[in-house]
Amino acid sequence: MEAPPNPRKCLICNGDRIYRCLGCFSQPLFCTQCCRKQHYMLPFHQIKQWTGTFFEDSSL
Template sequence: DRIYRCLDCFSQPLFCMQCCQQQHYMLPFHWIKQWTGTFFEHLFLCLVCIS
């Protein structure tokens, strides 16, 4: 499973995809990044399948 990090959540926790979706369902303007294996890359929440 991919690893996500939110730059706006307190302490910038790491999330799996399902947890990221659940935590950010009502927070569409948070900045999400996905771990690529070497660095965190910026994503739009719609790419984390939030609808």
């Protein structure tokens, strides 16, 4: 079982973080809005979404 690190806050806005990027250095965690803003011009980064028990592949 996998879990996001605590505290569960977005790297940028401190909102609830549910996405992580495997393409970004240190695999930061983001809320939906910040993840979209940060990856607007990075279509090939691999985004994963927290389901409550694990991260699964996702797209923005």
